[in-house]
Amino acid sequence: MPRFLLPILVAFLITGCAQNVPDIPLAEELYTKIQEQLIMAQPGDIITLPAGEYRFDRPLSLDGIVGVTIRGAGMNETVLSFKDQKVGAEGLKITADSVTIENLTIQDTNGDCIKLQDCTGVTLRNVKTTWSGGAKEANGGYGLYPVACTGVLIENCEASYASDAGIYVGQSRGVVVRNCYAHHNVAGIEIENCINSEVYNNRAEENTGGILVFDLPDLPVVNGHSTKVYNNTILSNNHRNFAPAGNIVGIVPPGTGIILLAAKNVEIYNNDILDHKTFGTAIASYHITEKPWENQDYDPYTYDITIRNNTYERKKALPDLSKDFGKMVNLVFKGRPQDILYDGIHDDGREGGTNPMNICIEQAGDDLRFAMIDAANDFDNVQTNLTPYQCVDQ
Amino acid sequence: MRYTFVFILLLILIGCQTADPGYQGPVNARGSEFPYPQLSDYGFFVGALQEQQPNEGVLPYELITPLFTDYAHKARFVWMPTGKKATVNAEGTVQFPDEAVLIKTFYYPANFRRPEAKHDLVETRLLMKVDGSWQAYTYVWNDDHTDAKLNIVGDYQDVTWIDLDGQKQRIQYVVPNKNQCKSCHNRKQELQPIGPKVRNLNQTITYADGPANQLDKWQALGYLEWEGQAQNAMAVADWDAPTSGTLHERALAYLDINCGHCHHPEGPAHTTGLYLQADQSNGTKLGLCKTPVAAGKGSGGRTYSIVPGEPDSSILVYRMEDTDPGIMMPELGRVVRHEEGIALIREWIAAMDEACE
Numbered sequence: 001m002p003r004f005l006l007p008i009l010v011a012f013l014i015t016g017c018a019q020n021v022p023d024i025p026l027a028e029e030l031y032t033k034i035q036e037q038l039i040m041a042q043p044g045d046i047i048t049l050p051a052g053e054y055r056f057d058r059p060l061s062l063d064g065i066v067g068v069t070i071r072g073a074g075m076n077e078t079v080l081s082f083k084d085q086k087v088g089a090e091g092l093k094i095t096a097d098s099v100t101i102e103n104l105t106i107q108d109t110n111g112d113c114i115k116l117q118d119c120t121g122v123t124l125r126n127v128k129t130t131w132s133g134g135a136k137e138a139n140g141g142y143g144l145y146p147v148a149c150t151g152v153l154i155e156n157c158e159a160s161y162a163s164d165a166g167i168y169v170g171q172s173r174g175v176v177v178r179n180c181y182a183h184h185n186v187a188g189i190e191i192e193n194c195i196n197s198e199v200y201n202n203r204a205e206e207n208t209g210g211i212l213v214f215d216l217p218d219l220p221v222v223n224g225h226s227t228k229v230y231n232n233t234i235l236s237n238n239h240r241n242f243a244p245a246g247n248i249v250g251i252v253p254p255g256t257g258i259i260l261l262a263a264k265n266v267e268i269y270n271n272d273i274l275d276h277k278t279f280g281t282a283i284a285s286y287h288i289t290e291k292p293w294e295n296q297d298y299d300p301y302t303y304d305i306t307i308r309n310n311t312y313e314r315k316k317a318l319p320d321l322s323k324d325f326g327k328m329v330n331l332v333f334k335g336r337p338q339d340i341l342y343d344g345i346h347d348d349g350r351e352g353g354t355n356p357m358n359i360c361i362e363q364a365g366d367d368l369r370f371a372m373i374d375a376a377n378d379f380d381n382v383q384t385n386l387t388p389y390q391c392v393d394q
Numbered sequence: 395m396r397y398t399f400v401f402i403l404l405l406i407l408i409g410c411q412t413a414d415p416g417y418q419g420p421v422n423a424r425g426s427e428f429p430y431p432q433l434s435d436y437g438f439f440v441g442a443l444q445e446q447q448p449n450e451g452v453l454p455y456e457l458i459t460p461l462f463t464d465y466a467h468k469a470r471f472v473w474m475p476t477g478k479k480a481t482v483n484a485e486g487t488v489q490f491p492d493e494a495v496l497i498k499t500f501y502y503p504a505n506f507r508r509p510e511a512k513h514d515l516v517e518t519r520l521l522m523k524v525d526g527s528w529q530a531y532t533y534v535w536n537d538d539h540t541d542a543k544l545n546i547v548g549d550y551q552d553v554t555w556i557d558l559d560g561q562k563q564r565i566q567y568v569v570p571n572k573n574q575c576k577s578c579h580n581r582k583q584e585l586q587p588i589g590p591k592v593r594n595l596n597q598t599i600t601y602a603d604g605p606a607n608q609l610d611k612w613q614a615l616g617y618l619e620w621e622g623q624a625q626n627a628m629a630v631a632d633w634d635a636p637t638s639g640t641l642h643e644r645a646l647a648y649l650d651i652n653c654g655h656c657h658h659p660e661g662p663a664h665t666t667g668l669y670l671q672a673d674q675s676n677g678t679k680l681g682l683c684k685t686p687v688a689a690g691k692g693s694g695g696r697t698y699s700i701v702p703g704e705p706d707s708s709i710l711v712y713r714m715e716d717t718d719p720g721i722m723m724p725e726l727g728r729v730v731r732h733e734e735g736i737a738l739i740r741e742w743i744a745a746m747d748e749a750c751e
Contacts, residue, residue, distance in 0.1 A: 035547040058548065061573035064583070069443055086718050086729075087568050088719045095583065095662075110720030111690060117662065120585055140720060141690025147665050164690050182673075196567045218667040218678055219687060220659065244708065246686055246693030290684050291505075294678035 006239040008085040024081060027054035033052075038062045038070075046071055047241075049104060053079040058087035059109075061094045064361025075126045076160070082109040083132075089140070090115045091129075094114070094122075102126050108133075111161075112142040119149045124157055131161040135184055135242050139163040143185070147171055148221070155179050163242055165190035165248050166207070169197065171221040177202060186243045187212045187252060188234075194236040203233045209243040209256035209304035210234035210273075213263040216248060217286065217293030217300070225264035229271065234258065238315065241323065251289055253278045253326030255319060255337065265304040273310050277317040278326045279338045281307060283359060285345035288325070288375060301347045301357060305337050306391065307309055308362035312339040314369065337366050343375040416441040421449050421473060425493040425524040433518050433533040433542040438473060438497055439720070444515060444539040446499055451476070455608055456599050457589045459633045459647040462732040464565055466516065467509065470589075471497040472617070479610070479619040484627070486592040488618070496521040496587055498566075505556040515539050516551050517569050521579070521587055530575035547571050553639065554619050565729050574726055578655050587716065588655045592622065593672070596629035630672055633738060646672045647734055647741035652724060668699060681710055683685040683750035689713075692721045702746035711740060 030050075033372075037047045037164045038060060044067040051073035059082075062068055070080025070092070082091045089111025099119035104283045105128040106113040113129035116122050119206065129143030143159035145150045146169040147245035158181045159166030166185035169175045175197035190212040191197045197213075204210035211234060216310030243250045252259060255278030260266055262285060273280040286293070286300035293300070314337040320326025323363060329338055350356040361370065374381040422437040430436055434443050441447045448454060452473045453726035460468065474480065477691045478491035490496075499518040503509040515535040522529050528554035533542035534549050575587045593708070595608045609627065612618035631639025650672035656663040657670040666687050669679040678684050682701030686692070686709055694712035701707040713723035714736050 032547050035571060039546055058568075061571070061577075063573040063576055084564070085719055086550075087719055088574070089725055093573075095573075095578070110718065111692075138691055141688060145688075147688070164688070168688075171686065216687065217559070220664050220667065243615070244689075244691045244693050245695035246697050247688075247689060248685070283498065292683055294676070380464060 003298070005337075024053055024055040024083075025297075026057055030054055031058070031060070035060055037175070038065075038068070041060075041065045041068050041085050041295060045069070049073065049078045049080070050274035053081060055081045055083060056091075057082070057085055059085075059093050062099065065096050069097060069100040069102070070104075074103050075128050077300050078105065079105040080106050081132075082107070083360040085110040093117075094119060097121050100125065101125070101259045104292045105130070106126075108130065108138050111140045112145045113140060113159075114144050115142070116146040117148055118153055119146065120153045122146050122154075122309070123150050124154045126156050128158040129162070129166070130159070134160075135161055135163075135205040135239065137163055137242050137244050139242075141165070141167040141247070143182075144168065145170075146175075150174055153178075154177065158182075160184045162186065163244060164247055166210070166340045168192065169194055171219060171224075172197075174289045181250050182207060182210075183203070184239060186239075186241055188237065190214065190226055190249070191224075192216060193219055193221050195224050195226060198228040199227070199229045200231045203235070204236045204237060205233070206239050207237045208239045208243075208254050208394075209252040209259055210237040210276075211258045212249070212252070213260050214248065215262040215264070215265055215286070215299075217298040222295060222298050223264070227257065227263065227266045229266065229268045233272045234271055234273045234276075238275070238277050238314070238317075248289070251323060251325055253329075254327065255279070255315065255317070255322035257281055259284065260302050260305060261288075262306070263302050264299070266302075267306045267308075268310060269306070269308045269312045273339075274313040275315045277315040277337050278329055279341045280312045281310075281338070281340045282325070283342040284325075284375075285343055287345050288343050301345070302356035303347075303350070303359070305358070306360045306362075307340060308391065310363065312357045312363070312368060314339060320381040321356040323348055328373065328375065328379075332371065332379055336369070338371055339363075340370045341370045342370075344372040344381075344383075355388045359389050362388045362391045415727050416443065416712055416715045417449075417613050421451055421590065423473060423475075423493065423495055423522075425522065428522050428524060428529060429520070429531040429544055432451075433635060436495075436520075438471065439589075443541055444535075452497070453560060453599070453615065455590070456597070457594045457651070458597050458630050458638075461588065461651050461653050462565060462728060462735055463488070464553075464730055465506075465511070465555070465563070465732075466500040466502060466567070469499040471543055472552055472590075472717075473497065473557050474617055478614075479660070480617060482620045482622065488592065488595070490586075490587070490588040492523050492526065496590070502555045504554075506558050507556070512640075514553060514555075515542070516553060517545075517549075518542050521585075523615055528579070528587065529571055530579060530585055532572075533577070534569055545569060555661050563730075568729060570726060577662055578724070580655070580711070581658070582660045589651070591630075592620075593628045594651070595628045596624050596627050597660070602704070604742070607617075629730075634734065639727055641738075641742055641745060643672075646670075646674065649739055652735065655726070664705065677748075681708075682748065690720070694721070697751055700743055700746075702748040703744060705740040705743040707744055711736065711743065714739060734751060 046069040073089040091106040091109040092114040094116040101124040128154040131139040141164035162185040165187035166182040188207035257280040319329040501514040535542040549569040608625035609625040631643040631647040649670040654671040
């Protein structure tokens with residue numbers, strides 16, 4: 001390198017760094033005002049946030065006060081940025097019952113944008129969460145994150161660029177996610193260890209995986225069940241998986257519409273599941289992860305599943321090779337994406353002939369690519385015949 | 395020379411003028427009126443407030459293994475209304491009566507090698523029991539250390555000190571807000587004290603009238619109604635004193651006080667399945683070969699909370715060694731690493747010899 005280039009390069013680097021300094025100043029006064037209101041609130045209070053973009057360097061929190069509403073001036077009008085956050089990992093942290101958060105954006109938090117824990121009665125409406133720098137491993141895990149809650153409604157929200165799930169509901173009961181738009185996350189919408197959930201009228205697009213229904217071991221709430229996934233548009237979820245290693249969503253191969261993992265009693269119907277390069281819907285046991293667990297009560301199998309009246313269209317592309325799950329598809333079907341893939345791992349203790357896990361598939365047309373890949377036996381007995389899985393009227 | 399003399403004279407004069415006998419009255423702490431705007435309003439201390447000389451009925455106490463808070467020193471006191479007593483529950487946690495107040499002042503000696511000399515007072519936190527439930531308030535000291543003012547929303551304070559190695563340290567200390575207090579002091583979503591358990595108090599400290607076991611002292615003063623006796627009761631290991639327990643006991647004592655308040659089946663981290671209590675005997679709950687749940691980038695690309703024998707592969711160590719608020723553990727209460735605590739946990743994990751599947 002010519003010598004005179006060095007100072008230019010250095011100058012360039014310095015300028016480059018300078019541009020990383022946030023251009024919005026800290027809104028310290030507004031922060032103090034809002035946080036004080038949140039601490040001193042009376043039950044039922046409405047706390048309003050003005051229109052504008054404001055940067056805070058620590059989380060806002062609400063604890064123990066019932067029925068509070070946190071309301072912005074509009075999803076795109078009130079933007080709270082937590083870029084270069086100094087304290088705490090969340091943007092908003094809520095541990096209070098009957099809470100409503102609406103009409104605002106939370107972005108660029110160090111960890112999760114909005115975490116709600118141990119709440120009874122959660123409404124998130126017209127809320128956007130995002131990381132403005134695009135898809136990065138260093139982004140926070142979850143956009144909207146209710147956990148261990150009862151009665152959760154998430155509607156008309158938008159969540160993008162989360163390094164785990166844009167909309168994640170964990171260990172909760174009575175969950176509705178509707179009319180939301182989840183895009184460019186690792187997982188668009190994830191329902192994990194929940195009981196009685198409905199996910200409908202959402203658009204999950206350009207995530208690694210569109211919608212996940214998981215049940216994981218060694219948690220206080222295991223063996224979640226009963227989820228309906230219907231009327232969703234699940235489109236082109238072929239994004240590279242940018243989850244930090246060690247996280248369960250790290251197993252999701254790019255090109256995934258829906259994965260059911262250790263899920264029980266799930267109905268998937270009237271969805272458009274389009275343009276996925278690996279599989280439209282996967283039905284899998286937790287065994288497929290090859291991870292250990294300790295809790296003897298944990299049920300690792302997926303069963304009582306109905307898949308009917310969905311529209312499947314595959315992407316004409318090589319299935320993913322970056323994750324074991326994708327490699328499996330390639331191994332068995334050499335470059336051919338699948339619509340419905342079933343690992344075939346079943347509980348030997350269950351009766352039910354050729355379909356012990358009660359997997360019911362009712363899809364019109366003869367173009368459906370279905371496979372039971374017999375993953376437990378090195379793919380010895382791969383079946384593409386749907387007959388054993390036809391729904392039986394009960 | 396002459397100028398110096400005048401200057402010294404002036405100094406003495408100013409010194410005399412500001413020498414204030416300070417507060418000499420009784421404690422003035424009525425639960426129904428909490429919180430007062432200034433720390434001085436309570437009368438917990440006599441004389442100059444910054445000297446922290448406890449008033450009558452205000453008893454200093456110390457924990458065997460304390461929570462790490464950015465190397466802050468902590469002066470702890472307990473006050474109870476006349477005639478009221480604490481009891482002990484089945485788990486060995488001290489149950490305080492209504493209107494009891496736990497007082498904790500966070501301060502930094504200018505030079506850690508001379509901790510009794512000049513120091514910088516940062517905040518004094520009060521945990522007060524009112525009508526059966528605990529309330530947390532913090533008071534931030536003014537620059538002159540003459541008083542501390544109630545703070546609701548939290549604050550930053552620039553703090554410097556010379557550490558035990560003679561190195562100058564500078565941090566931006568974070569004063570928590572009320573909600574953040576509860577994010578650690580939390581059991582079943584109710585605010586609770588963390589430290590005062592029989593096993594963490596069971597040691598001898600030096601009082602104004604000489605050394606005594608804290609439990610004996612509390613009983614003698616009528617502060618504690620307890621059928622047990624200090625000499626027969628369990629004492630937690632001192633994380634920093636190898637003679638006080640095995641490596642395993644000291645590591646668990648450290649994890650218990652630093653992590654176990656949240657990572658408890660009834661604590662805020664109950665959703666993780668990682669439960670770090672001093673008496674935890676279930677390996678998975680302690681993190682051995684346990685996969686994370688919602689760690690996000692906090693996993694550091696590692697697979698298990700603890701990989702026996704491999705501290706460098708353990709998420710626990712990764713999160714203790716980071717200071718990024720999205721990665722570090724504990725989530726609050728520190729902006730620097732606790733090097734000595736990390737060393738202990740590394741040693742503990744390195745000494746384990748099982749293997750993950």
